[in-house]
Amino acid sequence: MAGEKHVETTGLLGWVDRRFPATATWKAHLSEYYAPKNFNFWYFFGSLALLVLVIQITTGIFLVMHYKPDAERAFQSVEYIMREVPGGWLIRYMHSTGASMFFVVVYMHMLRGLFYGSYRKPRELVWIFGVAIFLCLMGEAFFGYLLPWGQMSYWGAQVIVNLFSAIPFIGPDLAIFIRGDYVVSDATLNRFFAFHVIAIPLVLVGLVAAHLVALHEVGSNNPDGVEIKQGPKDRFGRPLDGVPFHPYYTVHDIVGVAGFLIVFAAIVFFGPEMGGYFLEYNNFIPADSLKTPPHIAPVWYFTPFYSMLRATTDDFTWVLSGAALLGAIALFFKGNFKGVWRVIVPVILVAVAVLLRVLDAKFWGVVAMGGTVVILFFLPWLDHSPVKSIRYRPDWHKVLYAIFMINFVVLGYVGTQPPSPALNLTSQIGTLYYLAFFLLMPVWSRLGTFKPVPDRVVFHAH
Amino acid sequence: MSQNTMVHGDDEGAVPTNLPPDPSRRFWVTTACALGGVAGVATAVPFISTFAPSAKARAAGAPVEVNVGDIPVGQMITVEWRGKPVWIIHRSKEQLEGLKVNDPLVADPQSKRPGFTPAYAENEYRSRKPELFVCVGICTHLGCSPTAHFETGGAGGLPSNWEGGFLCPCHGSTFDLAGRVFKNKPAPDNLEVPPYQYLTDARIVIGVDEDNKA
Numbered sequence: 001m002a003g004e005k006h007v008e009t010t011g012l013l014g015w016v017d018r019r020f021p022a023t024a025t026w027k028a029h030l031s032e033y034y035a036p037k038n039f040n041f042w043y044f045f046g047s048l049a050l051l052v053l054v055i056q057i058t059t060g061i062f063l064v065m066h067y068k069p070d071a072e073r074a075f076q077s078v079e080y081i082m083r084e085v086p087g088g089w090l091i092r093y094m095h096s097t098g099a100s101m102f103f104v105v106v107y108m109h110m111l112r113g114l115f116y117g118s119y120r121k122p123r124e125l126v127w128i129f130g131v132a133i134f135l136c137l138m139g140e141a142f143f144g145y146l147l148p149w150g151q152m153s154y155w156g157a158q159v160i161v162n163l164f165s166a167i168p169f170i171g172p173d174l175a176i177f178i179r180g181d182y183v184v185s186d187a188t189l190n191r192f193f194a195f196h197v198i199a200i201p202l203v204l205v206g207l208v209a210a211h212l213v214a215l216h217e218v219g220s221n222n223p224d225g226v227e228i229k230q231g232p233k234d235r236f237g238r239p240l241d242g243v244p245f246h247p248y249y250t251v252h253d254i255v256g257v258a259g260f261l262i263v264f265a266a267i268v269f270f271g272p273e274m275g276g277y278f279l280e281y282n283n284f285i286p287a288d289s290l291k292t293p294p295h296i297a298p299v300w301y302f303t304p305f306y307s308m309l310r311a312t313t314d315d316f317t318w319v320l321s322g323a324a325l326l327g328a329i330a331l332f333f334k335g336n337f338k339g340v341w342r343v344i345v346p347v348i349l350v351a352v353a354v355l356l357r358v359l360d361a362k363f364w365g366v367v368a369m370g371g372t373v374v375i376l377f378f379l380p381w382l383d384h385s386p387v388k389s390i391r392y393r394p395d396w397h398k399v400l401y402a403i404f405m406i407n408f409v410v411l412g413y414v415g416t417q418p419p420s421p422a423l424n425l426t427s428q429i430g431t432l433y434y435l436a437f438f439l440l441m442p443v444w445s446r447l448g449t450f451k452p453v454p455d456r457v458v459f460h461a462h
Numbered sequence: 463m464s465q466n467t468m469v470h471g472d473d474e475g476a477v478p479t480n481l482p483p484d485p486s487r488r489f490w491v492t493t494a495c496a497l498g499g500v501a502g503v504a505t506a507v508p509f510i511s512t513f514a515p516s517a518k519a520r521a522a523g524a525p526v527e528v529n530v531g532d533i534p535v536g537q538m539i540t541v542e543w544r545g546k547p548v549w550i551i552h553r554s555k556e557q558l559e560g561l562k563v564n565d566p567l568v569a570d571p572q573s574k575r576p577g578f579t580p581a582y583a584e585n586e587y588r589s590r591k592p593e594l595f596v597c598v599g600i601c602t603h604l605g606c607s608p609t610a611h612f613e614t615g616g617a618g619g620l621p622s623n624w625e626g627g628f629l630c631p632c633h634g635s636t637f638d639l640a641g642r643v644f645k646n647k648p649a650p651d652n653l654e655v656p657p658y659q660y661l662t663d664a665r666i667v668i669g670v671d672e673d674n675k676a
Contacts, residue, residue, distance in 0.1 A: 020608040046568040088592035156605060161634060181519045183545035191513070290540055290547040290599075294631050310633050314646050362603055420635030 029216055035249055036222035039456040042112035044256030045105050047249075051257060053208065057201065059095040067147065069193035071186035074149035075286040091428050093272040099141055101264060101299035106134060110376075111405070117388030118221040124380040128216065128431045129211040131376045136204045138373070139302065143196040146189060150283030157184050157192070159296070163309075166363040183289060183348030224457045225388025231456050234247045238439045241457045277416070303415025304408050305369050306432065310419060311427040312365035317356045319432070320364070324353035327439075368431060375438045382438055385445040387453050394448030399438065407433045503573060523669065530594060531664025540599065543668045547599040547607050550666075554580060557639050558592055561627030567623075568642040569629070573652055578602065580671060583655040588640040596658050597641040598667065599628075603649040606632035612639075628653075 006016040016022050027033075038252035066085050068077040081088035110130070113119055119127035146157045161184065165175035219229055228239040243249070272278040277300045282293040298306050312320075328349035331337065337345050356364060387393060390401060411430040414423045512568035533539055533552040540547045565571045566585070573579040573588055582590050589595045599607050608628035616622035619650045620629065620636070627638040633648040641653030 011641075155632075159604040159606060162603075165605075176515060177513050180513055181515050181545070182523070185519070185545060187516065187519060256526050289545050290542060290607065292609070292631055294609060296606065310648070313648060362648060362650050365648065418631065424634075 029212070030246035030250070031244055033216055034228070034239050035220045035245050035246040035287055036226075036228050036241055037195060037243045037248075037251065037456055038222050038224065038241070038459040039220075039252070040223050042108070042115065043249075044253060044260075045109035045112060047253040048105045048256060048260050049102070049109055050208070051260070052098055052105055053204070055094060056102065059091050059098065059414070060197065060201075062091050063095055064197055071149060071189050071287075074147060074189060078148045092269070093268045096279055097264060097267045099144065100225055100274070100301065101260075101267075101431075102137060102300070103141070105260075106137060107301075110134070113402070114379075115390045116221055116223050117225050117383065117385070117390075118224075118381045120221075120383065120388050121380070122218045123221060126211060126214045126431070127380055129207055129214055131373075132284070133207045135202065135373065136200055136207060138302070140196060140200045140204065141299070143200065145299065146184075147196065148190045148283060149189065149287045150254045151285045151287055152280045152283040152296060154184055154287035154289065155292050155296050156298055157188065161188075163366045163369070166360065166366045168363060171363075172314065192355050221388065222457055223389060224391060224454065226453065226455070226457050228457065241459070251416070259300040297416045300412060300416060305372055305410040305414070307411040307414075307415035307427040308372050308431045309365040309369040310415070311424065311431040312361055312368045313424070313428075314361040316428050316431075317361050317364055319428070321353045321356040323432075324349045324356065328353065372431075372434055375435075379438070379441075382441040383445050384442050387450050389453075392451040392453050394450060396448060397445075400444070403433065404437050407437075426451060472515055481673055492501075493618065524638040525667050525669030527661070527665065527667045529664060538612075540666070541599075543656065547667055549595075549597055549610075551595040551597055551639065553587075553593050553639055557612075558587065561586060561638060561640050561642075563623070563625055564638045564640075564642065564644075567644055568638060569645045569647075570652055571642060573642070577589055578651045578654045580657060580673070582585055582671070586640070588642065588652065588655055590660065593648045593650055594619065594666075595640060596655060596666065598654040598656050600654070601630040601635055601649055602643070602653060603630065603635050603647075606630050608635070608637060608653075623638075 005018045007014055007023070009023055013023065017024070017289060060380075063081065065320075066073055066077065066081045066088060070077075078092070081092050083089075085091075113127060115131070142160060146153045161175050161178050164178060165171040167174060176182060178188075179185065180191060203432040219227075219384070222228070226241075232240045235242055267274060267278070280297070280299065282296065285293070286305045297303065328346040331349065332342065332346040335342060335345065385397075390398060407430050411427060411434070414427045417423055481565055526543045526548070528539075528540055528541050530539075530550055530607060531553070533550060535552050536554040536557065538549055538551040539621065540549055542548070571586065573584050575662060579588060588597070599636045603609050608630040611617070611624070611629050612626045614624055614626055616624050619653075625638060627636060629636050630649065635647040635649035636644045637649075638644070641655070643649045643652050656668050657664050657674040658668045660666050
């Protein structure tokens with residue numbers, strides 16, 4: 001037939017291929033996508049994140065069949081799923097465990113990127129899509145947490161929505177706009193339901209597709225931070241240090257999936273509440289708009305950022321203000337900005353230093369909480385180290401990374417605890433370290449003696 | 463040669479590779495995009511407007527009448543007004559004395575900051591009559607409801623000079639028995655005093671005062 005495309009496949013697949021790039025897509029993303037052969041343990045978490053997304057969407061669809069997004073009936077309908085729907089308890093525990101495991105997997109995945117410089121040129125967009133996925137995931141988790149309509153659901157949503165009321169001038173009206181009422185109510189529950197089950201998941205799936213397309217365009221990084229596309233190639237032009245994703249890494253990832261599912265099933269069947277960390281005890285009490293539970297804290301995956309929110313007290317803004325002033329002076333005399341930026345950037349920092357004392361500490365707490373996530377978007381341009389991978393960085397860099405990880409866990413722990421002066425000081429030190437780690441990265445990341453980077457990836461056959 | 467001129471070469475490629483820009487076409491492309499954008503924004507308005515509180519939600523804020531004559535001295539009751547807890551405390555003499563002790567410790571002793579205190583409550587007691595205190599039991603930080611700690615002295619992590627008051631479980635803000643926030647706490651303002659007035663000595667209505675009609 002005239003105009004029909006010539007393809008190599010025959011039969012039904014040939015018929016499809018003449019009309020749709022089925023084989024071409026399969027080859028581009030799986031059977032002829034060459035990934036570095038030296039992937040290690042840390043490279044399981046990307047495919048595991050995809051697996052958890054599938055688990056969450058599947059279990060979510062079945063939960064929606066029985067759940068009622070109505071302030072009068074939401075709490076009961078969740079108990080109905082747990083007690084009366086056959087297998088409902090299992091689906092619900094898979095969904096609630098999946099939410100926490102999503103963050104476990106994604107935090108590991110991000111840490112991997114941090115270790116091996118996977119955000120560096122040319123993978124900036126892969127990283128940016130990834131941080132956007134992380135933001136969506138936080139939104140998804142937050143909206144979903146209101147749905148059981150327990151005490152933690154209610155007061156957690158109350159606190160987070162009130163964060164927006166800290167924004168000067170428009171804040172209080174914005175908070176009413178988000179709730180659709182003067183308090184968290186049925187209207188709030190309904191819209192959060194809409195965001196949780198359709199709006200955010202659609203964006204999330206689109207971003208995951210963009211993340212993968214961008215990754216496959218530039219190729220995967222690896223633990224050595226060496227570009228395999230610039231290394232030696234075979235006579236077909238395929239990188240010698242690469243292996244086809246399918247079957248090598250698809251089969252390899254099945255090992256990771258098996259290990260992950262063992263842990264996942266163990267939690268679902270033996271400890272779905274995880275001692276109050278995955279499902280908080282106060283959420284087994286129906287929402288009461290007149291009484292806040294004696295101790296409220298977000299779920300564990302938000303607590304590091306929540307700690308930084310709590311750390312920002314009126315006293316602490318003096319410290320931050322001083323830091324901004326020092327930064328302005330340092331940038332003016334030592335900075336690398338060209339032309340007018342040499343003046344503009346320090347002036348902006350001085351303005352921030354002044355505003356830190358003018359506006360409420362409450363507002364800056366919100367800025368700290370949001371800013372510590374948003375700062376991740378800029379990581380590709382903050383890191384100036386001559387090597388990508390932590391393997392070839394000076395040893396004291398590894399110490400900084402280790403402290404960063406410990407600091408993040410400590411901030412997370414502090415966020416789960418009731419406020420106290422000692423813990424508050426801890427979270428303030430932790431917040432300073434977190435901010436300094438990223439904001440001073442342009443300086444420290446280029447200091448020290450770097451080790452020579454090999455021309456090809458380091459790989460020992462088993 | 464401009465884009466308006468049809469070009470036919472010898473082979474199948476009917477479109478030459480380099481066309482000079484056509485100003486009139488540029489103008490109409492820009493105009494169409496601008497008008498389309500305006501239409502798009504205009505369409506978004508009704509969708510966005512559905513986020514605002516519904517007529518039902520706006521109508522729900524009816525005033526609440528409360529009998530305050532039978533609250534024991536030193537005790538508190540909680541009533542619901544506009545979905546929020548409203549505390550009514552019958553303060554004792556000692557508790558009122560404690561407020562004076564707190565004056566140097568609280569951030570805004572005379573409630574001068576605007577927005578949270580009606581004019582008739584801009585005093586040390588933050589109330590119309592010193593013994594009866596009415597306030598919205600929602601922390602001005604992030605909206606948790608603080609818990610009452612009326613016992614004096616430092617129990618449960620409270621300072622030893624504690625004269626009775628409230629502790630917010632979420633972020634540790636503390637308030638005295640006039641809802642005044644202590645210095646250097648996350649909450650930026652004193653607890654909100656709602657509009658209220660006395661109907662009789664033993665009966666008040668919340669949500670109504672000289673400036674706010676029901």
